[in-house]
Amino acid sequence: MDAGGTGRAGGGRGGEAGGVRTALAGLTTRGRSFLAAGIAAAICAFVLGQSDLLRVGLLLGVLPLVCATVLYRTRYRVAGSRRLSPARVPAGTEARVHLRLDNVSRLPTGLLMLQDRVPYVLGPRPRFVLDRVEPGGRREVSYRVRSDLRGRYPLGPLQLRLTDPFGMCELTRSFSTYDDLTVTPRVEPLPPVRLGGEAKGYGDGRQRSLALAGEDDVIPRGYRHGDDLRRVHWRSTARHGELMVRREEQPQRARCTVFLDTRGAAFEGAGPDSAFEWAVSGAASVLVHMLERGYSVRLLTDTGHSVPGEGADGFAGVSQGTAEAAGLMMDTLAVIDHSDGTDLSRGYDVLRGGNEGLLVAFFGDLDEEQAAVAARMRQRSGGAIAFVLDGGTWRRGASGVPGPSDGSGERLRMLREAGWSAVGVPRGAGLEELWRLADRERTGLAAAGGGEGPR
Template sequence: MSAGAPRGAGGEAGEAGQGGGRGGLRASLAGLTTRGRSFLAAGVAAAACAYVLGQDQLLRVGLLLAVLPLICVYALHRTRHRVSGSRRLTPMRVSAGAEARVQLRMDNTSRMPTGLLMLQDRVPYVLGPRPRFVLDRVEPGGRREVSYRVRSDLRGRYPLGPLQLRLSDPFGLVELTRSFSTYDTLTVIPRTEPLPPVRLAGEASGYGDGSRRSLALAGDDDVIPRGYRRGDDLRRVHWRSTARYGELMVRREEQPQRSRATVLLDTRQLAFEGAGPDSAFEWAVSGAASALVHLLEQGFSVRLLTDTGDSVPGEGGGGFSSGGQESAEAAGLMMDTLAVVGHSDGAGLSRAYDAVRGGGGAFGGAGSDGLLIGFFGDLDDVQTELTAKMRQRAGGAVAFLLDSATWAGRPAQGHALPPLEERLSRLRDAGWTALAAPPGVAFAELWRQAGNAPTGTGTSGGWG
């Protein structure tokens, strides 16, 4: 459900406790509890013994024990309890480790009071135990509200629901379960870190305002005025043009172009080892999310790119986010993508290289000041060379390298991959600001080091 006004989790659950025809009656009989079945069995046994022994009193007791569960089945079957349920999830998108609140509401829309109700919501095990609530008698037109909290340390998308309602008779002989039909989805996005405001090597102006600054320094000769229209701000009047044309002229609205940045995430399965919240891949995903949020806050037009060549947002507008409301929607789309991103089966970064190299859609053409930030796992000689070539299409490029051997706590296998320092050196020689990301390091600290490192001479921060 949305976080706004609660909507029915599946609408009305039909006539809770009522079935139609023989099928509904059979379903009600199947709802006999252990107590109800025991009563029925004891009643039948007592009636049989009374018939054999000729004991009328025992026969009456047996009939009472046998008929009572059947009366409860029929009564619960015929009772028209119309109960509607709703769920409110607040918020619908949370960071890993944060909590979300789920509020459930039950409304008795019938003219009869309900009996004892047990409410149960289905949730994945990673969100915690399945919540169960016992609701007392609900008067006609009344409502009951309960709530519970869910949290997960693992990013992903988790369904909540469907909601289940269990009705029982006052004696506890029969229980009927009714399920609502719809469910909500909780999106758990990666953890993000606040990053310090630094100027990365190769940026034209540091924070996406280079185009705006160029326009501001252009001077009056570059202004293209237009005629005054009713409602225009008088502060925009261009007096020199007004004197030249003999009528009131105003400056046009400036639409500065935003600086662009691409965040490249390596998702190849062979490039990472391990799983779980503390794995190298999860660190890379969290770092990419932090960089995306930071760059959007600083006014960049940003896109998320993976080794498969897929770009988020889509290809419309060159694959980059736009300003205003569209930028907020693009940010949500990128975070939702990172919430569910997994390992790819690819063996190389050729598709990502093609996406970075492709025309003006990547960085606006050769010589552009676009920023490229990459998060890479293990790189062999071929992939290191391919990554080095990506620098040619970017005004600035920062690479964070994660070594599987270091993260797994085992000796490096030099025969399989070049040493980490060699990979870093080759990227720096190509113009990258390359840094190693060891286990336990805070991404904010690496980001600060990337801002202090000269172009193409990034350091490993003192870590192997």
């Protein structure tokens, strides 16, 4: 991720009054002290009639003014750039920011101080002192940033502070460009248990190809620039009056929908150890895991919105690479926040439209009405796994890992009766352990004939 900007350090050709104010405003404590001492010496020389003291006062007072004027009128032309390595990091992981400064003028620079603006959550503001930069020369420095909170944080703009050799005056110039560092949720590696739920004929999440039975079964599409002319379907071309080409065999992949409950009323607390952050991290872990297993995945929230994918209904398409699809969804989860909704009906409306394969849901607090809505989500799904984060359990679990409350146990029972593999999430629990528990729950449900197990 490269971004840079060129700027001219040293001031512009504004009005004389504005230039004087800018130069005087840049005086340092040393420069102001010299100026005050010069004025005081001049006044004393006038009162006492001492000409030698007057010469000393003039020297002390003129020196900072000359330094400010020279520094203000010095025309440095420098170019600054920033590179993030990497530009997307999980929470709690460090990223390195590389800064580069090029002197594109014919004059050497003086002493420069390079400063980058960084949000407080990423750490202290980095500052670097650069000695004289020769004409056409460059300087490269770097610093590290780290955040335990997911989000998208702006870095920049880059600031350049100019100073004279005597330290009498400092002027600051800023570049106009900045970059964004995306801090994604933590991802926990999951074991490859057989959670099943894929649509019939899809196999264990691996790609399969559609066999074309013959020429009459070909579904052509319009010609696009770059298509191989050998794939032109002449019969359809004659019928439609425009060039039509045979569709390439499209691989089918098992589908998985990861449902994330973002209702503000369903979660309490904030910070990296809150229930909502656990749910977001869990959703991210499942998304990455299922993509790595070859599933076509989409992220759906209680608002009914899904992360756009290349395929239909928000699913990541076959031609969309795993890394690209994962990056798109992780960018969404990096900035996702609580919704204003109070129910799950809009998410249910999206899910009831068809068989969406495996459904993995992360729910917050569920009252009886919302538990009934969540139970109905299971009807058209090939398999369903629910992780329920009970707010009362998380509040009481600050010093331990208690069992679910009575209300939470009743909600889990309702989901299980509807065919879900439902697991309560106590405070401090690891997703890997709960992932295995969900597999055992699913196995027991299938053995009891309570729902569709994996194939």
